[in-house]
Amino acid sequence: MEESKCMDLLDWVGADAAARVLMGLHDPADLVRATCVSKSWCRFVIANGFCKKLCFRMCPEVSIFTHVIEESSSAEDVDVGSSSSDEWASMEREHRVYSCLSHHLSSHLAKADCISEPIGASSTDNYPEESIDYTLEPTDRVELRPSYWSSKGEADPRVPEKLTYRLNSNLCVVTEIKIQPFQAYFQIGNPVYSALAVRFRMGYPRLVQEAATEEHRPRQEVTDGDYIWTYVSPEFPILQESNLQSFKLPRPVLCIGAIVQIELLGRAQKQDIDGLYYICVSHVKVIGHKLAPLFDSNILHNNRNPTLKYFPDTQGSATPETQETEDRLKSGWQAFAMRIRELRWNRAILNTLLGAIPIIVDDYNDGPDEEPWL
Structure with a gap:
């Protein structure tokens, strides 16, 4: 039986209908998922700037920015919209910046x-x-x-x-x-x-x-x-x-x-x-x-050129509050591991004094991958 020819949904519904559907999305994660459907969908989303338009709908004050700069150690700092930048690279950069911004505008972070x-x-x-x-x-x-x-x-x-x-x-x-x-x-x-x-x-x-x-x-x-x-x-x-x-x-x-x-x-x-x-x-x-x-x-x-700056290298960087929590957990683990080792040595010494079979005690590291149980 002859296989039916596969057809991209974007070609089937048409660009206008697809644009109306994507413009109706309210969750920025849905637009990011749309870019993963196929290369044509990815190009369609980026070329039409749907993430930027979503940001404008979520917070109209975002439209004050006429320039976007991505300051990353892995890429050159190129001013979006300048004559020296490649047009497609600029659209990709805007997509990255505004998709991340729309996520943080809609996310339920700690207030x-x-x-x-x-x-x-x-x-x-x-x-x-x-x-x-x-x-x-x-x-x-x-x-x-x-x-x-x-x-x-x-x-x-x-x-x-x-x-x-x-x-x-x-x-x-x-x-x-x-x-x-x-x-x-x-x-x-x-x-x-x-x-x-x-x-x-x-x-x-x-x-x-x-x-x-x-x-x-x-x-x-x-x-x-x-x-x-x-x-x-x-x-x-x-x-x-x-x-x-x-x-x-x-x-x-x-x-x-x-x-x-x-x-x-x-x-x-x-x-x-x-x-x-x-x-x-x-x-x-x-x-x-x-x-x-x-x-x-x-x-x-x-x-009249307010600029939005994006620093992707800081994504996931620890804030002072989270760093303090991690330090507290680390010190708590080290104290717990030391106490476990002390208990194991005390048990070994006690068994030896009582004439029981000596117990070999391993010296566990302080890392979380080890399990210093009795």
């Missing part, structure tokens, strides 16, 4: 507080006793006094306030932000000085010169023109309660430039002493995970 330091607040009532620095304190009291930031008083409850922070990496995937309004337990009625709503902005400093001098500027002075925002969230209502409230973003957001600003909209509480409205915050946390050391960004403030 932690990403704030590195506070930059400043739009106003502060008593500086530095009520500065933004106290919103990062893990406890509610510092040196026997309450720990919180307080705005200046305003007669108009519609006046907003802003708290600005720097994250611990140029690229961080942020999923939620937590805020705890402050309750003045030392005032009559224990009022909670909360805002009515909150909105979040993420971006990077507008000018290098301004970013370099921020540490010398009083923490309470932050102007609207200092930053370029790549993401602005919808408004979230805040409960007038003194607990750590979580505000989950509609989707994971890639914070490019390490700057997060919290806009506190509206004032709910008037102070009896002066009849002015205040906003006070006890704690702030920005929850997510950083992409360093695998990815970094080079925001070129004086031109």
Whole structure:
């Protein structure tokens, strides 16, 4: 019986239909699997940049990058899109970078507080006793006094306030932000000085010169023109309660430039002493995970070519936390192996003293491949 001629599914359904199907995929692993079907499928996925398009759909702010650089010891550093690079090699490089980036944008990595330091607040009532620095304190009291930031008083409850922070990496995937309004337990009625709503902005400093001098500027002075925002969230209502409230973003957001600003909209509480409205915050946390050391960004403030940098040689490299865990396990194994050897020698000596048949004791190595059981 004559064998039927094999036909590539891509040729059978056509390029347009196949493109619609691949554009409908939401898991980056599915696109990687598609490249393993055949050489024609691999070329089709890479040539159409489906991984790059998926990244743009997952996090539209990724589209700010006009250049991609892969810095690897095994390959030359070629700027994607430059006239000196080979077109196909450039497309392959983009595929590698964006397939890895899309994986980390969608992966459920361990989440932690990403704030590195506070930059400043739009106003502060008593500086530095009520500065933004106290919103990062893990406890509610510092040196026997309450720990919180307080705005200046305003007669108009519609006046907003802003708290600005720097994250611990140029690229961080942020999923939620937590805020705890402050309750003045030392005032009559224990009022909670909360805002009515909150909105979040993420971006990077507008000018290098301004970013370099921020540490010398009083923490309470932050102007609207200092930053370029790549993401602005919808408004979230805040409960007038003194607990750590979580505000989950509609989707994971890639914070490019390490700057997060919290806009506190509206004032709910008037102070009896002066009849002015205040906003006070006890704690702030920005929850997510950083992409360093695998990815970094080079925001070129004086031109329009922001760069995404990819370091494949750091893939799987141990972080300080994982290295500490490995060292702890290693030292624990060595202590365990030493204790086993001591028990074996003690048993041999005891049997010899009691007249039993001597037991030959082998000297096991400390490696995990050996089994020093009794």
